[in-house]
Every structure is written in C-alpha cells, then in structure tokens.
Amino acid sequence: MKFFKAVLTVILTIGLVYALNRPWGPVPALGPFLSPFTGFWQNGEKIYEPNEEIVLKLDSLREEVIIRFDDIGVPHIFAKNDFDLFYAQGYLTAKDRLWQMDIQTRAASGRLSEILGPATLEMDKNSRRLGMAYGAEVNIKIALSDPKSREALLGYSAGVNAFISQLSPKDYPVEYKLLGYKPELWKPINTMYMLEQMTLTLAGRSNDLNMSNVLKKYGNEVIKDLFPDYPMLQESPIIPVGTAWDFKPLPIPDDKHSESKDSVLLNEFSKPEMKPEGIGSNNWAISAEKSITGYPILANDPHLELTLPSIWYQVQLHSPDVNVYGVSLPGIPSVIIGFNQNVAWGVTNVDADVYDRYKITFKDTSQSSYWYDNQWKPARKREELIYIKGKAEPYREQVTYTHHGPVTKYNDELTGSVYLATKWIGHEPGNSFLTFYELNKAKDYDDYRNALAKYVGPAQNFVFADNGKNIAMTVNGKLPLKRKDQGKFLLDGSSPDDDWKGWIPADQNPFVKNPTRGFVSSANQSSTDPSYPYYINWIFAPAERGIRINERLEKMNSANADSLRILQNDNYNVLARTILPKLLSILETTPLNSTYKAAQQVLTEWNYQNSPEKIAPSIFEEWLPALRNAVWNDEFDSSEAPLAFPSRDRLLYMILKQPDAKWFDNVKTPKKETLADITISSFKAAVDTLNARHGAMSPSWQWSEVKDTEIRHLSRSLKPFNAPHLKLGGGTGIVNAITKRNGPSWRMVVELGPTPKAYGIFPGGQSGNPGSPYYLNLLEKWEKGELNELVYLSSPDQQNKRLTSRVILKKK
Amino acid sequence: MNFLIIFIVTAILQLFAPWWTVALIPFLIMLWRPLTPLHAFVTGFLAIALLWFFYGLYLHTSTTGAMSNRIAEIFSLPNGILLLVVTTIVGGIIGGLSGLSGYFLRKTVQ
Numbered sequence: 001m002k003f004f005k006a007v008l009t010v011i012l013t014i015g016l017v018y019a020l021n022r023p024w025g026p027v028p029a030l031g032p033f034l035s036p037f038t039g040f041w042q043n044g045e046k047i048y049e050p051n052e053e054i055v056l057k058l059d060s061l062r063e064e065v066i067i068r069f070d071d072i073g074v075p076h077i078f079a080k081n082d083f084d085l086f087y088a089q090g091y092l093t094a095k096d097r098l099w100q101m102d103i104q105t106r107a108a109s110g111r112l113s114e115i116l117g118p119a120t121l122e123m124d125k126n127s128r129r130l131g132m133a134y135g136a137e138v139n140i141k142i143a144l145s146d147p148k149s150r151e152a153l154l155g156y157s158a159g160v161n162a163f164i165s166q167l168s169p170k171d172y173p174v175e176y177k178l179l180g181y182k183p184e185l186w187k188p189i190n191t192m193y194m195l196e197q198m199t200l201t202l203a204g205r206s207n208d209l210n211m212s213n214v215l216k217k218y219g220n221e222v223i224k225d226l227f228p229d230y231p232m233l234q235e236s237p238i239i240p241v242g243t244a245w246d247f248k249p250l251p252i253p254d255d256k257h258s259e260s261k262d263s264v265l266l267n268e269f270s271k272p273e274m275k276p277e278g279i280g281s282n283n284w285a286i287s288a289e290k291s292i293t294g295y296p297i298l299a300n301d302p303h304l305e306l307t308l309p310s311i312w313y314q315v316q317l318h319s320p321d322v323n324v325y326g327v328s329l330p331g332i333p334s335v336i337i338g339f340n341q342n343v344a345w346g347v348t349n350v351d352a353d354v355y356d357r358y359k360i361t362f363k364d365t366s367q368s369s370y371w372y373d374n375q376w377k378p379a380r381k382r383e384e385l386i387y388i389k390g391k392a393e394p395y396r397e398q399v400t401y402t403h404h405g406p407v408t409k410y411n412d413e414l415t416g417s418v419y420l421a422t423k424w425i426g427h428e429p430g431n432s433f434l435t436f437y438e439l440n441k442a443k444d445y446d447d448y449r450n451a452l453a454k455y456v457g458p459a460q461n462f463v464f465a466d467n468g469k470n471i472a473m474t475v476n477g478k479l480p481l482k483r484k485d486q487g488k489f490l491l492d493g494s495s496p497d498d499d500w501k502g503w504i505p506a507d508q509n510p511f512v513k514n515p516t517r518g519f520v521s522s523a524n525q526s527s528t529d530p531s532y533p534y535y536i537n538w539i540f541a542p543a544e545r546g547i548r549i550n551e552r553l554e555k556m557n558s559a560n561a562d563s564l565r566i567l568q569n570d571n572y573n574v575l576a577r578t579i580l581p582k583l584l585s586i587l588e589t590t591p592l593n594s595t596y597k598a599a600q601q602v603l604t605e606w607n608y609q610n611s612p613e614k615i616a617p618s619i620f621e622e623w624l625p626a627l628r629n630a631v632w633n634d635e636f637d638s639s640e641a642p643l644a645f646p647s648r649d650r651l652l653y654m655i656l657k658q659p660d661a662k663w664f665d666n667v668k669t670p671k672k673e674t675l676a677d678i679t680i681s682s683f684k685a686a687v688d689t690l691n692a693r694h695g696a697m698s699p700s701w702q703w704s705e706v707k708d709t710e711i712r713h714l715s716r717s718l719k720p721f722n723a724p725h726l727k728l729g730g731g732t733g734i735v736n737a738i739t740k741r742n743g744p745s746w747r748m749v750v751e752l753g754p755t756p757k758a759y760g761i762f763p764g765g766q767s768g769n770p771g772s773p774y775y776l777n778l779l780e781k782w783e784k785g786e787l788n789e790l791v792y793l794s795s796p797d798q799q800n801k802r803l804t805s806r807v808i809l810k811k812k
Numbered sequence: 813m814n815f816l817i818i819f820i821v822t823a824i825l826q827l828f829a830p831w832w833t834v835a836l837i838p839f840l841i842m843l844w845r846p847l848t849p850l851h852a853f854v855t856g857f858l859a860i861a862l863l864w865f866f867y868g869l870y871l872h873t874s875t876t877g878a879m880s881n882r883i884a885e886i887f888s889l890p891n892g893i894l895l896l897v898v899t900t901i902v903g904g905i906i907g908g909l910s911g912l913s914g915y916f917l918r919k920t921v922q
Binding site: 002003005006008009010012013016017020021030031032034035036037038039040041042043044045046168174178718719720721769770771772773775 | 826827828830831832834835839864867868871872874875877878879880881882883885886898899902903905906909910912913916917919920
C-alpha cells in the first residue's frame with residue numbers, strides 16, 4: 001500500500017509536470033508560461049528613469065557608444081564610426097522589436113511554417129514561388145561587396161546578435177513564449193528580406209490577368225473605352241503639367257502588339273489582384289517663399305496597413321559624418337524617412353508597372369526547357385525546402401526559373417494547365433540600401449540626386465528640401481524601358497518583343513526642382529501627364545488626394561509646420577464634391593419615404609468633410625460603392641474568371657458626361673435601367689444596409705463608428721494586443737487617408753533652417769512589447785492629429801528636459 | 813520550517829534554473845524531513861503558491877498589469893489578478909503533489 005501511494009503520487013507529479021511542460025494545440029506550455037520567474041509576468045516593462053545611467057559591456061563593438069533616451073522612448077545614438085552606429089541601431093531595435101523583425105523576416109523568406117505549422121504553408125509556398133529568397137540572395141552578394149553597405153549590415157547584425165545572445169528564456173518577447181519558440185541569430189541577408197517584403201507590399205502585384213480576361217471577353221474597343229491610359233475626368237499629376245523633359249529620350253521599343261495576341265481566362269484567383277486602395281502616401285514640400293520661416297517646409301505621411309508593433313521605429317543616428325533623425329524599418333540599418341542638419345526627405349509609392357506575367361510554353365512536363373525566340377531555351381531549377389512545425393520531413397518544391405523569372409503553374413478548368421513566369425523588380429540586383437545611407441548624410445540637392453540614382457525599387461516619389469532653399473520631387477526607381485502599355489495585359493513568354501528592353505536612364509526619371517508654383521507634392525497619382533516620353537504605368541491611384549493637396553498648397557502663404565500638419569489631417573472629400581451634386585439632383589426627381597428622405601437631407605446639408613462625428617460620409621461611402629457595383633457587376637463580376645473593373649475616374653466621367661452610356665443598364669434584367677434608376681436603387685440599398693447594420697439613423701451612424709478603424713497586432717489573432725477603439729475621420733481618397741485598416745503609419749513635418757525643427761507621430765509606440773508603457777504611448781496624439789516635436793540633439797551631453805536615461809555601450 | 817526551506821531554496825533556484833524546480837524542491841525536502849501526508853501536501857502547496865503569488869503580484873502591480881491584464885484576456889479571464897489566482901493554484905498543486913510524492917517515497921523505505 002505504501003509502495004502504491006508512492007508510485008501513484010510520483011507518477012501524478014511527473015505527469016502533471018510533463019503536461020505543463022509541453023504545448024497543447026495553440027495553448028503554450030503552461031508551466032514555464034505561468035511561472036512568474038520565466039513566464040509572461042516577466043514581460044511587463046517600466047518607463048525609462050530620468051538620470052538613470054546603464055553601462056553595458058558588449059562584444060565586437062569598436063569604441064564607446066552613448067545612447068540618450070527621450071521621454072517618448074526614442075533612442076539618440078552617438079557613435080564614433082559607422083560600424084558602431086549601426087551596431088547600436090541593431091541592438092536597440094532588437095531590444096524594442098525583436099519578434100517583429102523575426103516574424104517579418106520569416107514571412108518574407110517563406111519560413112512561417114517552421115513556427116506556425118501547416119496553416120501557413122500556402123503563404124510560404126507563395127513567397128518561395130515568387131522568388132523572394134532568390135531576390136534577397138542576389139542582393140546580399142552586391143551589398144556585401146560594397147564597403148559601405150557591408151560595414152552597415154555587419155554592424156547591424158552584430159548589434160542585433162549582441163542583444164539576442166544575452167537573453168535568457170525569461171527575457172524572450174512574449175510572442176515567443178506564446179508560440180513556444182526561440183529567437184535565432186540575425187543574418188545580414190535578413191535585411192534584404194525586409195527590403196523584398198517592402199517591394200512586395202508596394203510593387204508586388206499587377207492586374208495583368210484580370211485585364212487579359214477583360215480583353216478576351218470584350219475585345220479591344222471596350223478596353224480603349226473603359227480602361228484608358230490616363231484619367232478622363234480629372235488629374236493633377238505629380239510632376240506639374242508643363243514641366244519640360246529636358247533630355248533626349250532613348251528610342252522607345254516598337255509597338256508590334258497593337259492588338260495583344262495572347263490572352264487567357266484564368267479563374268485561379270478568387271479575388272481581384274489589385275492592390276487595396278489605402279496603401280499609398282502623401283508628401284509635399286513648400287518653397288521658402290510660401291513659408292513664414294524663410295526656408296522650405298517638408299511633410300510626409302506614408303500610408304500602410306496599420307499594425308502593432310508600429311511599422312516604423314524612430315531613431316537619431318549621430319557619428320562624425322552624419323546626424324540624422326527619422327524613422328527606420330526594423331531590420332534595416334539607417335533612416336528611411338527623415339532629416340538632418342541640411343536636408344529633409346520623404347517617400348510615397350510610385351506604383352510603376354514592374355510586375356509582369358509571361359505565359360510560358362514548356363517542351364514537356366519536366367519543365368527543363370521553354371519555347372523562346374523560335375527555339376527551346378533551357379530553364380533553371382531552384383529547390384525550395386519548407387520546414388513545417390510538427391512534421392519530420394520538409395515540403396520540397398522545384399521552382400523553375402526562366403530568363404523572365406520564376407514560374408508558377410495554374411490549373412484552370414477553362415484552359416487546362418497554364419504556366420506563368422513573373423518578371424518582377426524584386427529580382428533585380430542592386431543596392432537600394434545605399435540610397436538611404438547617402439540620404440542620411442546628404443548635404444544638398446546634388447547629394448540627393450546622386451543618392452537616388454542608386455535606387456532600384458520599389459519605385460518611390462522622393463520629396464526633398466534643403467537649407468539652400470531648394471525643393472524637389474523625383475519619381476525614382478529603376479524603371480523598365482517598355483513600349484506603351486507593355487504589361488497592361490499578360491505577356492508572351494516566347495517572344496523577345498515582349499522582354500523588358502533595358503531601363504529608363506536614372507537622370508531621365510521624371511523630376512521637378514523648384515517649380516514656379518512654389519511647391520512639390522505627390523499622392524500616388526499619375527507620375528506625369530501623357531507628354532512624358534516613357535511608359536511607367538497605365539493606371540495609378542485615383543486623383544482626389546493629389547487634387548486636394550495641390551489646391552490647398554496653391555493657396556497657402558506664410559505657412560508654418562502647423563499649416564502642413566493641418567493639411568495632413570484634412571478630411572475634405574473631393575470625390576463627394578465631384579459627384580454628389582449630380583447624384584442628389586437625380587434623387588430629387590423621385591419621391592422618397594421618410595427614412596430615405598432623412599438620409600437625403602443629411603447628404604444635402606453635408607460640407608463634404610469626412611469628420612469622425614458626421615453621418616453624411618457614412619451614407620456617401622456606402623452609396624458610391626453600391627452604385628459602382630450596380631453599374632459594373634452585371635458585366636464585370638464574373639464567376640468563371642476575375643475581370644478588372646473600370647477605374648473610379650472612368651465611372652465618374654460616365655456619370656457626369658455620358659449619362660446615356662449602355663453600361664448603366666443591368667444586362668441581367670429584361671428592363672432597360674438608366675443612370676437615374678440605378679442611382680436611386682443604389683441609394684436605397686445603401687441606406688438599407690446602414691439600417692440593417694447599425695439600426696435606425698442615430699449616432700451609431702457616425703463615420704468613425706461605421707468605418708471602425710482598427711489597428712491589429714501583427715499576429716492578427718491576439719486581440720488583446722490590438723489598439724483600443726479609435727474615433728477617426730478621413731477615408732479612401734481623403735488626404736487624411738485612414739480607412740478601416742490602412743492609414744498614415746508616420747506623419748512628419750520638417751521646418752528646414754539653420755537648426756531644423758521637426759515634428760512627427762505614429763500610431764503606437766517605440767516598443768513592440770504590449771507590456772511596455774511605450775507600446776501605445778503615441779496613439780492618442782496620433783488619433784487627435786497632433787504631432788510631437790522631435791528631439792534633435794547635436795551632442796550626447798546636450799541639456800534637454802525631455803531626455804531621460806543614458807545607456808553607455810562599452811567594448812567587452 | 814519545511815515551508816521556509818522550500819520557499820527560500822525554490823525562490824533562489826527559480827532565478828536561474830528551469831521552472832520545474834518547483835516540482836523538485838518540495839519532493840526533496842519531504843523526502844528528507846517527512847512529517848505527515850497532510851503536512852507534506854499543504855506545506856508544498858503553500859510554499860510554491862505563495863512564492864508564485866507574491867512574485868507575480870509584485871510584477872503585476874509594478875507594471876500596472878500592462879502585460880498580465882492582456883494575457884488574462886487571451887485566456888478569457890476578466891483581469892490579471894484572476895490570472896494570478898490561476899497561476900497560484902497551478903503552482904500550489906505542483907508543489908503539493910511533489911511534497912506528497914516525497915513523503916510517500918520516504919515511507920516506502922522506512
């Protein structure tokens with residue numbers, strides 16, 4: 001009996017410890033997770049103490065580095081050489097954002113399944129098939145062969161690894177504890193993965209297939225009519241109309257394909273490939289004449305999917321030849337958007353056509369050669385291994401590479417197997433890092449232009465201002481030399497005519513310096529008017545944000561930083577101004593019941609401001625998509641193959657200028673609908689939708705409630721790590737471009753001058769740790785549209801009442 | 813006395829040794845100094861439970877529950893204090909069972 005009791009209790013104890021020491025499905029191993037000595041309890045952080053001084057002894061540092069933290073948690077790094085500077089940047093970024101760096105690198109390199117299991121296998125396969133790793137490997141060779149980027153990457157890696165090496169399991173960020181894995185050492189190539197990921201986000205898709213489907217179904221006439229190469233109703237291009245193209249252009253490749261000869265109907269994609277609107281950005285700079293300071297003022301707000309940890313990480317980097325402040329991307333050394341003593345710069349996305357699909361014909365199923373230029377050309381193979389959590393054997397796939405790029409096979413009920421190669425700027429060898437490295441140190445306009453020439457992609461509109469009172473905008477990136485509309489549709493992988501024919505020379509990329517209008521601006525709209533000799537893309541983001549920004553800047557005089565901050569928060573709805581009077585005039589022709597009448601009344605009294613408390617934008621933003629769908633769905637919403645939809649500009653043009661167009665008729669009904677019919681029915685449908693979702697008209701119809709912007713944790717599933725409910729205006733096509741999930745991920749305004757004065761904010765905080773006081777400390781100010789003055793120091797011992805602790809890194 | 817020994821030794825070991833030392837120390841102490849089965853369980857339970865409770869409480873309050881309240885929500889608990897109660901009980905059961913095992917094992921060789 002004694003023996004039995006002993007065995008029983010020992011087995012029970014061991015069993016319990018075993019059960020608590022291993023994960024069960026999504027539940028982490030509860031023993032180490034709950035223990036206050038090792039578990040999540042350890043992840044609560046405290047604020048930096050003022051006057052605190054910490055000395056850390058670290059490996060491979062060359063000289064002493066001093067770091068000052070300010071009251072919002074931004075590190076100001078003072079180093080004596082590049083290596084130490086980026087070492088400290090890596091160390092501090094890892095301290096605040098280690099898990100974010102890890103998960104984003106894994107997403108880019110197709111290694112999520114290693115930690116998340118089979119659920120992410122498809123995502124990993126897509127990353128591998130797109131050749132993200134291939135692109136990163138090509139680029140790291142170049143980066144490590146250049147002494148400057150080599151020093152930066154090695155310093156940064158050493159710093160990240162110095163941080164990781166001194167962690168014990170209790171110090172791991174809480175996400176590691178929840179998912180039950182360990183941080184791995186950082187490699188220089190991870191920076192390349194981060195750059196690939198940015199290229200994917202900003203230039204990693206196209207509408208080629210959906211456009212080809214339209215071509216196949218409706219033919220060239222409809223393409224010409226509904227999918228024009230420049231907006232028909234309104235546009236205010238980035239490079240002002242009338243800017244001289246002061247160069248002799250290269251010969252444009254012959255247009256041998258006036259009629260695209262090849263097209264497909266593919267139903268592989270369940271949804272359109274188009275980039276969601278709201279991934280874009282604004283930037284502008286006003287000249288010294290327009291500003292009250294006598295120097296230019298520059299503003300930038302990049303719009304991305306808003307996530308936590310915050311996308312950006314603020315940092316000041318100081319060494320004998322640089323003193324730059326701005327935001328960096330965790331995983332990439334240097335500052336991406338910022339300012340120094342002499343210059344300021346910012347970026348918005350160009351959305352150039354740098355992602356083309358080619359139809360490939362293989363000789364046989366081995367895919368060892370493909371038809372090109374009237375002969376079989378050998379293809380290359382690259383083996384991809386994806387390790388999956390919980391499986392002993394990795395998933396293996398041989399990805400075939402043609403000279404265009406990697407090939408993906410699609411099985412289609414209509415056409416059988418289709419092989420498509422992807423020609424993408426993400427595969428192009430280059431050293432885009434150097435552009436940011438040199439901008440960090442830039443002293444004047446020439447430095448800016450030289451830095452930009454080294455950039456590959458994703459193409460950006462680089463706004464610039466300097467103390468020499470120059471302002472400039474360059475539509476910048478390595479842009480392929482193509483014939484007009486090459487890549488609007490699927491291309492023929494067997495024809496040399498369809499290859500990219502080289503590159504637009506960097507100094508012939510569209511740019512403008514000190515225009516007479518006294519400002520430069522960009523908001524992802526058309527880069528230029530149609531007079532620019534080269535093809536960049538046939539469609540860009542809708543024009544409304546650009547139109548509003550340019551109208552406001554045109555009228556702006558004696559402006560200061562706050563004038564630009566107010567413009568960043570501008571909620572004016574140009575789309576409503578353009579189309580709503582016409583729609584309301586149609587609505588007046590029909591009798592409405594009291595519910596609809598009330599909604600009509602609200603719209604009639606609306607001042608076109610998408611303010612958070614207004615009800616009118618909720619109705620309008622529901623109505624316009626309903627109207628769009630009523631116009632196009634009958635012809636373009638196809639279950640057999642996804643079709644591109646005509647642009648918003650084209651729809652507005654049709655409503656305002658072609659009220660009798662045949663497209664207003666719903667071809668699926670015997671009745672012949674008119675513009676008036678569908679305007680009224682879509683209005684009623686929109687009001688009915690709001691009624692169904694939010695009850696009768698009440699404050700629950702307020703725009704901020706209906707839009708319900710949310711900022712989610714990167715895991716997408718850990719809801720308690722999300723931001724709280726926010727009261728926000730703005731929207732699609734609004735300068736203040738906050739949609740449900742996307743918006744200004746950083747707002748910055750810089751007053752140039754002998755001592756630059758800069759302001760900035762992002763939604764979230766410096767720390768990626770949900771248990772840190774710096775996780776969401778900037779959110780409230782961002783929500784209110786306010787900016788923090790940025791602490792810009794010239795020496796580590798400078799007195800500033802906003803400085804808190806001091807950390808000294810010493811060589812071990 | 814046994815309580816104090818378990819509490820202090822485990823506290824020190826927990827700073828660097830793995831979490832499961834909380835299942836080892838009560839076992840060893842009760843193997844070494846057994847009294848009664850009830851004493852073995854209760855002492856092991858209380859020593860570990862209180863150790864985890866007080867350290868957890870300190871970490872919770874000194875960071876105003878920034879992390880513990882969020883983790884509680886992930887586990888569908890209303891707040892971090894309740895999660896602390898769960899933590900305390902889990903720790904206590906391990907400590908209690910481990911103490912009891914030590915006691916009974918000692919009794920088989922006596």
